Amino acid sequence: MQWFAAYEVTDGGTRRTIPIAEFERTLGANDERAAKLHAAITAPRPPLILGERTLRFDQPQVAGILNVTPDSFSGEAPADPVAAGVAMAAAGAALIDVGGESTRPGAAIVWEGDEVARTEPVVRGLATAGTLVSIDTRKAAVMESALAAGAAIVNDVAALLWDDRALEVVAKAGCPVVLMHSPDPAKGPHDGGTYANVLTDVFDWLEARIAAAVAGGVDRARIIVDPGIGFGKSLQENLSLLNGLAMFHGLGCPVMLGASRKRMIGALSNEAPADQRLGGSLALALKGAEAGVQVLRVHDVVETVQALKVWRGLRDQALVGR
Template structure:
């Protein structure tokens, strides 16, 4: 029996991943209807802001533990268990349906002069930018994420009219070519313009909290939306990196934000979550989130991981500049796939898709037998 205070808040992190469920009926659970199976949970109990218990529970042992807990904690674990296992609904992008039972690549297409990695590459040339997006789709990107404002630390605010002017011509061309498109913005008017131009998904680094109209726009459109964590959505990557327990606090923040957005009229089935690697977080916080990423499945939403070329890679590899972070970017993308992340946001599409195809081949072989 694991003793935890009745006042403790409980969390479950899928643990002990296995190559195949074959011959393990009742011993393993499928993660979010995807390609990963696991044999245990890490049970975390938090009371008064501190972890008071941390134990491994076998999948087969969880029902017995739940029966012995106080009603509120038992209900909490049942909810988390169900959310972790439930298949995620597909993303509908016009006539395309993007199934989330395997990891998909989201290609990054910045049409800015100042993004941290590729700013200026496609700025001011919508036709060339759209052609680059189509090329990424041809290389295997399931969706192209178009952004007209840099969110790097210290980046200046872009007037919404200028931002829309940057992204709309690109989105129109991509949508006309049949490519699924996401608009990376925190401004309601830019969301409206992008959706009218043919975008299918809103990707908001401020989780619809920067602009008071943003939730209304997304609810009215009925489109999928990515809610990304940052400690202060008004400051974004400049937010203050202070956490006692980054994984737990990010989970709680996203859980509360999901409920607020649903209360504002957004369908929960349309919500994707992003832990916000690099946004208001120091190296240790980012590593804690990456190591504990699977716990976010307890939110019951698809997970997007955006770690491509980010500062964490430079910090761990002799300060490699952004253009020389391909190996680290692929390593983090595969870490996301192993943790069951459904969407991987990357700059280097062809290399990332190849890495995932190899990963997928290994998984496919394990799942069909030896």
């Protein structure tokens, strides 16, 4: 559903535009790094075959956020989280992302036993209902519990750096994993945050984490990357990442965007509270879709799915003409 006609190349502080038709002659044949990035950007992202479910990446997919924590920034956990997750799947979410520990700034660390107690029954209930589930955790014990209960994907805000066993657990399970950027994940998702150039710094960091995961036994074809909007970044840095999202296709992995109800929306709209950020969330979701993001992690599934259907209708019409 996406196409582009040229690259903007930044080299030594200078910028130039190279049309795709001239890429091989002017850059690709002489620059191994540029050729590698071009191949990564343009290669199709194969689907993930996960038991009886398939997660495709040839169009934007919605991952519904299901927090079962008492202190989530986005509001209280639903009274019946399994029913809530099934409802999100019925509304069009391809994946339900279950989390038992808040990662908002200042949130307390949850003991892994409590996190397992919160998430395992929900994961099991959703998996039994036939819903594709990911577990949003940075703790190996929680990953193991959720995978045993039927989760298919691990989504780690610490990119497998918080828990010394996390990489081993994911590699042994052979499951897909989402590697998210944060400045110093061993300390916490919001620590640090000094960048020379936030786009290239985050890109290079994720590239290194992909290499480390592959070296640890994870199949590269089962890695998804997330630039970590709101984690250790200022408003301006978040905006730079969002404007430069297409660059992350150069990593050669599907991209997840989690910008739903984030604080930056309030910062741009008179400090609107988290439950009044739907408009901003939809704007950022469509920004991600325009940039070719494959997975949009959102709270408001019904509204996002509808927005994407309209977006896709516009793209279909643009392809076939008037």
